[in-house]
Amino acid sequence: MDKMTLTDEELILAFQNGDRDAFNHLVNRYKDKLTNFLYRFTYDIDSAQDLAQDTLLKVYINKDSYKQIAKFSTWIYTIASNLAKTELRKIKRRKTFTISDLSTDDREFVIHRSDEDSFENEEDNSVSGKILEKCLDELDNEFKNIIILRDIQELSYDEISKILQIPLGTVKSRINRGRFKLKDLLKQKGVTLY
Amino acid sequence: MNCNYKDKIISYIENDLTKQEMAEFESELEKNSELQLEFNEMKATLNSFKNLPKIETSSDFIVNLNNRIDEYESSKIKIFNNVFGRILNYNYLPQISIGAVTLIFLLAINYFGFTNFDTNSNTLLSNSSEVVNTDDSEVADADSLDVTE
Numbered sequence: 001m002d003k004m005t006l007t008d009e010e011l012i013l014a015f016q017n018g019d020r021d022a023f024n025h026l027v028n029r030y031k032d033k034l035t036n037f038l039y040r041f042t043y044d045i046d047s048a049q050d051l052a053q054d055t056l057l058k059v060y061i062n063k064d065s066y067k068q069i070a071k072f073s074t075w076i077y078t079i080a081s082n083l084a085k086t087e088l089r090k091i092k093r094r095k096t097f098t099i100s101d102l103s104t105d106d107r108e109f110v111i112h113r114s115d116e117d118s119f120e121n122e123e124d125n126s127v128s129g130k131i132l133e134k135c136l137d138e139l140d141n142e143f144k145n146i147i148i149l150r151d152i153q154e155l156s157y158d159e160i161s162k163i164l165q166i167p168l169g170t171v172k173s174r175i176n177r178g179r180f181k182l183k184d185l186l187k188q189k190g191v192t193l194y
Numbered sequence: 195m196n197c198n199y200k201d202k203i204i205s206y207i208e209n210d211l212t213k214q215e216m217a218e219f220e221s222e223l224e225k226n227s228e229l230q231l232e233f234n235e236m237k238a239t240l241n242s243f244k245n246l247p248k249i250e251t252s253s254d255f256i257v258n259l260n261n262r263i264d265e266y267e268s269s270k271i272k273i274f275n276n277v278f279g280r281i282l283n284y285n286y287l288p289q290i291s292i293g294a295v296t297l298i299f300l301l302a303i304n305y306f307g308f309t310n311f312d313t314n315s316n317t318l319l320s321n322s323s324e325v326v327n328t329d330d331s332e333v334a335d336a337d338s339l340d341v342t343e
Contacts, residue, residue: 024256031251031255057262060266061266123229129245180278183235
């Protein structure tokens with residue numbers, strides 16, 4: 001049987017029945033998607049890859065806790081999203097610790113992510129990936145997560161509602177508000193939107 | 195600008211409006227320059243996601259993942275060996291043997307003891323029913339005596 005044609009749900013079922021090759025197919029399908037998703041939280045390729053591996057390892061270890069009632073993508077993104085939240089908390093704690101450890105003079109030299117690169121050198125004012133990343137990073141987490149899931153990972157509203165465990169109506173309104181906030185941020189950075 | 199129309203910009207882009215709502219929105223869009231601006235800006239914002247750099251995993255991603263899976267599998271075997279290895283360690287063998295024999299002995303007593311008790315209790319029960327029967331027959335006899343009287 002050609003595994004390329006199987007759905008994610010059929011592959012995880014085969015893996016639950018002991019087919020290790022089915023797991024390898026799932027890894028190939030999700031490794032880039034997960035790394036891209038996690039990169040939007042960490043902004044570090046290495047830690048995004050580590051988290052993607054953590055996610056896939058959790059799938060391997062807890063394969064039997066997946067039930068066929070849910071979509072596989074919902075399950076795997078829920079795992080990844082939880083890992084991302086934990087990682088963000090760790091990064092926040094680390095940042096607080098490092099900065100509070102510095103003397104007042106040293107603190108003046110701390111470069112914030114948004115100040116790292118100036119937009120003045122950009123060749124044109126259209127939305128570059130870099131600017132968009134920075135604006136996304138400036139959004140509140142509740143909007144950031146949901147926009148990443150919808151507009152970058154292209155998941156359905158229903159899937160997002162299940163992953164974030166919030167009602168469908170809240171998902172829709174939060175996505176709308178988040179997009180308008182993002183648009184305003186882009187405009188504040190001097191980006192011409194056309 | 196009418197807030198209702200602003201709220202409908204995304205629904206319109208995502209084809210999430212009814213036919214009538216769509217027609218209303220389009221006619222408003224034609225005459226409302228402020229709405230046009232908002233609409234175009236939102237479309238550009240959504241299109242900008244295509245400009246995000248795609249991150250690809252490194253070539254050793256799968257190798258590293260498989261190493262971690264192997265580590266997990268071998269740690270599972272280690273835990274199993276640690277638990278059962280300690281139990282089956284020669285140092286504990288006499289204690290384990292004595293424990294096993296005692297357990298078998300207790301189980302045997304338990305089994306045979308209760309079996310005997312059951313047999314005894316059955317005998318006791320059958321005897322008591324005989325006694326009851328005897329009593330009944332005596333009562334019957336007494337009644338019959340009364341009748342004849």
